Each structure stands twice: as C-alpha cells, then as structure tokens.
Amino acid sequence: MLSKAELYRIVFNSDTKQGRQFDIILLWCILFSVFIAIVDSVPNLPPTLHTILYILEWLITIVFTIEYLLRVYISHNTVRYVFSFWGAVDLLSILPTYLSLFVWGTNYLLVVRILRLLRVFRILKLANFNAESIVLMKALKASMHKITIFLFAVMTINILLGTVMYVVEGGRNGFTSIPQSIYWAIITITTVGYGDIVPRTNLGKFISSIAMIVGYAIIAIPTGIVSVEMSKAADSAQKKCPECSVGNDIHANFCSHCGTALQ
Amino acid sequence: MLSKAELYRIVFNSDTKQGRQFDIILLWCILFSVFIAIVDSVPNLPPTLHTILYILEWLITIVFTIEYLLRVYISHNTVRYVFSFWGAVDLLSILPTYLSLFVWGTNYLLVVRILRLLRVFRILKLANFNAESIVLMKALKASMHKITIFLFAVMTINILLGTVMYVVEGGRNGFTSIPQSIYWAIITITTVGYGDIVPRTNLGKFISSIAMIVGYAIIAIPTGIVSVEMSKAADSAQKKCPECSVGNDIHANFCSHCGTALQ
C-alpha cells in the first residue's frame, strides 16, 4: 500500500515513472471522454451506440470522481486545492454528469463537460513540453500590452466602419443595425469573409474595398509585435559568452565560438 | 472652489489623482454614449427603451457640453484649442445631438456621434499606455513609406487583374464593369473571399487561382516590413552597454551583463 506522500508524488508530480504513467492514463481518459461528448451530439445515432456512449461516460466520470477525491485527500492544503483554478476545473469535469440526473434539457452542461479538455494543459505543464511553452508564454506576456492597444484600435476601426456602412447601405442588405454592421466589419477586417452580409451599393463597395486593403496591411502589426517579442524571449533564453558575445545554448558550459568557459 | 490653473491640470493633464479620476469618468461616459448610439440603431426596440436611450443621450450630451465649455474657458489659448484636432473632435461629439432637433432624417449624424470614440485615444495618450504605443507608432511611421509603395503595387495588381477578369468573364457573372472586377480582385487578393462574385469560366478560375497564390505570397511583404521596423524601434528603445554591447532596459543604470555603469 502506498503512503500519502508517495501518492501525492504520483498524482501531482511527474518526476517518477509511476507519475508519468498516471499522467498518460489520465491524458487518454480526458481525450476519450471529450471524444464521447462530441460523438454523442451527432443526431440520429443508433440507440445501441447511444447506450454504449452513456455507459462509457458514466465509467469515465467515476474514474474522474475517484481521482478528484484522491486529490482532495492527499493534497497538503485541501481548501487551497479545492478553490484553486485546477481544483475548480477538476470539479467541473465531473459535476455535469451527476447534474444530468436531476436536471432536464442539459444541453448547456455539454460546454462544462468539454471544459475537461483544459485538464490536458496541466498534464502538459508537468511534462517535458515545459521549456518550449515557457518561451512561447514569455513572448506572449511581453506582447500582451501592445496587442491590447492594437486590438482596441482594431475595434475602434470596426465600430466606425460598421456605423459608416449602416448609414451608407441605409439599413438594408443585411446592414439592419449598427451591431449587425459591426459584425460585418469584423468579418471583413479579419479577412474571414463569410459573404452572408455584403455591400450592395457602389459607395458601400468602395468603402469596403478600402477597409479590406487597410485590414490586409494592419494584419502585419500583431505579427511584427509577436515576432520581435519571440526573438527577444529566444535571445534571453541563451547564455551570452563574456568574450565574444555569441549566444550559446542555456545548458552549454563552453562557448561554441571561442571556447571560453561559461558560468 | 478650484482656480483656473488647477482646473486646467485636472482637465488637460492626468498627473494628479483628480486628473486621473476625471479621465476615467470621461472614458466611461464616452464608451457608454457610443454604446447607446449602437443600441439605438437596432430596429423594433420597445418604445420605453427608446425613450430611455433618448434621455440618456441628452444627459451625456449635456455633460460633454459642460466639459467642452470648461475646456474652452480654461485653455491658455482658446482659439488654438477650438481649431486644434482634439478641439474639433470635442465639438463634433456634441453637435449631432443638438442638430437632430432641427434637422430630419439625421441618420448620417450617427457617424459623427460615433466619432466620439476617437476621444478615448486622447485619454489613453495622457495615461500610462504611452510608452508602449510610442514604440508601435515609431515602427509604423518608419514603415509607412515602404507600406505605401507596397499598397501602390497591390492596387496596380488589383486594377490589372480586375481588367483581365472583366475581359475574360465577358462582363457576365458579376464582372459587369471594371470597377466591379476590381472590387472582386480586392476581395480575392486580400483573402476576404465573400463569394458574392466568383469566376464561372475555366480561364477565369485559372487566372484567379494564380492571383490567390500570388496574394498568399505577397501578404508576407508588409509583415516583413513591420517586423523589421518594430525590431529596430525596440532596439533603439534600449541602452547599449559601452563595454559588452548588450542591450539594457532604457531605465537601467548598470549593464545587466557585465555591470558597467550606463550613462
């Protein structure tokens, strides 16, 4: 029988063989349960398949419930775990199935069930993918401020463009209100272009042509921002040689260019 | 009672606590008034809501009018303020509501009302967002020249492509004139792709396939331009160490790499 400390190491860490096995089993359970929820939504499934999916969903929910109770039992600070982000996600991934026993028309519970997918990121976080995603995260955090300004400017353009098109198209051709026109503006500026709402007047077409070209040019801005930050993050993840200032791998002991010993 | 100089500091600057409070209140008033204008355009609103929105719009307009008169009164050089860019925007954000009393069919005044949104940028400019947006602006200004050449080249491609497709599709399938064909070319090259005008002839499909691939490749150009300028702007916002030429934060007093004192 495993002690509480040993269990903790297996369940919460991944630095032991058993810990990694636990993670991998959990990973597949999560992906499988999300797959079940997705397939279950397809209409006109044969009743037999429906029944099988129902049973599988309950089996996985029981596994997750045991896992949740285990986590609650072995965590050093139970209250902190329960109210932590991952504690909440763990609880939310089992609740919908139990609730579906009592509540009818539980369609919206589906979204909560799919939230299980988030748990995959905890497992990845524990695993080796860490180093790479830290560089990614660092670059994203550094560019968050500039991206916010950029998105605010884009929203302003969308609101102004939507209002202008609402007035130009005169509330017709799908531009029935400013919110609808803003919806069209977002579709256009982001180059999604569904085509469910399109300008019909010549002036409207002219204005949207300009908007498209502007949208085409400004997509370069977030790309530039992220590229620069990613380049910085990649640089700072290097050891700079004190002699020749060539960047070396973070784990290097000697400079790859001049052989100077690195601290 | 506040003196004229104290009022000036609150209204025009944001370096005092009251100045910042004034800015935040103004910010929410602007966003709220834009929200009202947007909601007001939705057709089939209940008459009660319409009346409430009408009253709210008048309340906010009165607030903005008081603010405008205050700005006119306290500014050191009244004439210069009134004819400045922000002075004009401030006036334009109150005019439409008053004009709507005298003019009927004031749909196009909506655009002027939405221009209020621009005032948000003055508030942001005064606030802390400054440093980030300066780097952004610097990079954009530096790349403006190259972007202009690029956009000119793209417009030439669009005009040539539009003319070719007008001739190829023979004025049918939506390609009814060269301006319409240019509108289609812009939709295609910018990858928006509404699908309201699509080629029907085989030659037309072949030519647009090539145009799409070209458009796909040239979107890389503005991105490259902005990335390089953004990288330069980020570099020049750093203090270079005279000893080891490592870039340091603009506010650093000592080099993060070798400890040399920076001017």
Next chain:
Amino acid sequence: MLSKAELYRIVFNSDTKQGRQFDIILLWCILFSVFIAIVDSVPNLPPTLHTILYILEWLITIVFTIEYLLRVYISHNTVRYVFSFWGAVDLLSILPTYLSLFVWGTNYLLVVRILRLLRVFRILKLANFNAESIVLMKALKASMHKITIFLFAVMTINILLGTVMYVVEGGRNGFTSIPQSIYWAIITITTVGYGDIVPRTNLGKFISSIAMIVGYAIIAIPTGIVSVEMSKAADSAQKKCPECSVGNDIHANFCSHCGTALQ
C-alpha cells in the same frame, strides 16, 4: 528652343526642375487615362458622358503619341529604346486606341490600355522613392529562391488535396473534376474561401478541416522568409562602426554610439 540634349534630360531624367515637372504631368496623364478606361467600362452610362470619355481618351493618346515620338527622336540609341522594356510599354500604351479604329469587338484591347499603369513605376523609379524600394527589391530577390520552393510545395499540396477531395466527394458537390478540385484546394489553402464549392460529405469536411489548419500554419513560412531577408537587407544598408560594431545610417559620417569617424 531646347536642344536635343536638354530635351533628353527633361524627358528621361528627373534631376532638373523641368524634368520633375514633366514627370508629374505624365504621372497625372497616366492615372487619368487609366481612370477613363475604368469608368468607360461601366454599363448604362449616359451617351454624353460616353462621348466625353471617348474624346478625352483620344486627347491623351495624342499626348502619349507625341511623347513616344519625342522619346524615339531624342534617345541616343533609337533601336535599343524601341526594343527595350519601357519602349515596348510606351508603344503598347498608344497602340490600342489606334487599333480600335480598325478592329471591332476590341474588348481585349482594354487590358493593353490598362498596361499603361506600369509606366507609373518608371516615373517612381526616377524619383525619390528609389532608396526605399531598392531595400524592398533586394529582400524580395534574395527570398525569391526560397519562395519558389515554398510555392512549389504549396502547389504539390493543392494537387494532392484536390485529387483526394475529387475521389472523396465522388465528382459531386462542385468537385466535378480534378482541376475543379484543385481550384477549390487553392481557395481553401490560401484562406480566400469563396464558398462556391464546399465539401458536403463528412469525410470531405474532415479532410478540409485538416487542410485549413495546415494552410493556417504554413502561411507563416513565406512571412518568415521575407522577414529574415528584409532584416538582412536593412542591415546591409547600414554602415557598421569599426570600433563598437553598432550599425549607423548609410549617410552617417560619425558613429552614433562612440563617435568614431566612419569612412
């Protein structure tokens, strides 16, 4: 009366005041003539406007003819000019109007008329826009080889994807032949997405989902290529200080960082 050498300087160069004036007049003539051709294609124009456009087109053609004859007369090597790229473009910009006197159904001559637009680039080339566009051109030339490999790989993906979808959709739903399916693949991979051909089978939708995500990821490649080459081109357009190896403006005489005199 101007000598042949003086005329040459005005017409072919732009280093004199008269040369620049000549260029600017020519620029506006070109843009105006292209504008006429575009407007002329709009159906249901009033007959009077049509007549005016017809007369204006002839006036501009006469101006261009005089300019062409002048260039032929004053160029040092007439044969070389006539058979040069720009000589051919100059001739092609006047031919269609004369040909339209003899040939009926001259719709396709429109494309040749629009080719006049290319002449704008000669004028820009002579003018100050030069320095910027040289950096752009240098970066594009350097990345041409990599972009070619990339486009070849994209075309291979499109052909394979088109064939797979033709087989999967069974020649129905718009996927009536492999060329049609390749046309759809190009629309999808380039993210244009007209929506005139869309998969209807579940397997088809699944395959196109994967294709879209792949297309989304690979658009990063040309951008990366151009960014790097543009960065290199911008670097090599700098003077590097021999002391501190900081990059300086190409026209700088002293290093902006340490003050060392630059050659």
Next chain:
Amino acid sequence: MLSKAELYRIVFNSDTKQGRQFDIILLWCILFSVFIAIVDSVPNLPPTLHTILYILEWLITIVFTIEYLLRVYISHNTVRYVFSFWGAVDLLSILPTYLSLFVWGTNYLLVVRILRLLRVFRILKLANFNAESIVLMKALKASMHKITIFLFAVMTINILLGTVMYVVEGGRNGFTSIPQSIYWAIITITTVGYGDIVPRTNLGKFISSIAMIVGYAIIAIPTGIVSVEMSKAADSAQKKCPECSVGNDIHANFCSHCGTALQ
C-alpha cells in the same frame, strides 16, 4: 555499353552531365504524367482525346517501370532500396496503371497516381536547390515543437468554440452537431470563411465576432515562431568573424568587414 557503376551514377546521382539530363527527362515525365491524370478527370472529354491520354499514360508507365527495374537492378542493396521511402514511392507510381487492368471503379487509384508528384522532390533534392531548402527545413524542424503546442492550443479553442456555438445556436442553422460546429469553428478561426454555415442568433454572432478577432491575433504566433527560427537558421549558416563578429557567407575566406582570414 555502360557499366553498373556508371548507370548507378547517372540514375541515383546528379553530379555528371548525363545524370542531370536523366533527372531533367524524369522530371518532365513526372509532371507530364500528373498533367495527364488531371486532364483525364474532366468530364465530357471527346473520346479521341480520352484514347490518346490512355495511350500516353501507358507509355509513361512503361518508362517508369523500366526506370524502377533499373533502380532495383543497379542499387547496391536491393532490399533496402525496395523498402525505402523512395523505393515505395517509385513502386506506387507504376502500380495503379497495372491494377486498373484488373479492378473496376478505380477512382481511388487516382490518388496513388498523383503521388508520383512526390518524386519531383527527390530530383530537386539531388539538384542545386539543396542549400536553400536545407535552411528552410532546419528552421521548420526547430519550430516543429512550438508549432505543435500552438496547433494543439488552436484545436482546443476550436473544440470549445464549436461546443459553445452548438449549444448557443441550439442545433439549428447548420450547427447540427458538435463535429459540424467544430468544422465551422475551424473555418472561422483560420479565416477561410466559406459561409456555408453562419451563426443566425445574436449571441452566436457576438461569440463568433470575438472568435474572429482572437483568430486574427493568434495567427501572429506561428509567424513569429517561424520568423525567429528562420532567422537563427540563416545566422548559423554564416561564418562569424573572430575579430569583429560580423557574419560572413559560409564560403567566404576573408571577413567582408575587417579582412581577417576565416578558418
């Protein structure tokens, strides 16, 4: 008569004149045979053309068969060649034509026939395009890990978004199941935007607007990743001068900046 070693050099290498000629002939045969397969799929071709295409396909298949047998015969290690990647591709490019003699309804064999196109890459690999594509490949391999994390995050967003929209649109308007909704989410996030499935409810439109703007911002991430890796790959393909640390061409013997001899 050529010896086995000489034949090997011609067929497998491209460092002799005959080897290059062999490659070029093979390249055109491949492209031509793919072209035949594509044209052959067009419905309502005249029967004569169909017969000609059929004969040409057999001719090329015979050429490829001879080439395959030659490769098997001359390769140093026959078993290794036959079971190698290129050996399998070579076999797969001749099999479909022979199989079509025995099997009816061989539409799916078309895909195998088109796989011949892959053989072009072997020829390019042997030829001079090598240096460029090595830099490309190196950058892609280095970014593969980060791109995988990114694509995984994008798929999570698509699954969550699809589920939310399935619940919001209530299984109507094309959002008939979660897989369908995920298909829509992918179309939207990748900015393809067919428009075959579009949200009809106001909440649905609001959520997709946010999704589009998010998609617009996150497309910057893979671009940033690839740009940085490509920049690193381009750097490491340079020789750094030990004196002034300026990067030189990999084949340079002396530093372009200070003239120091490079190893």
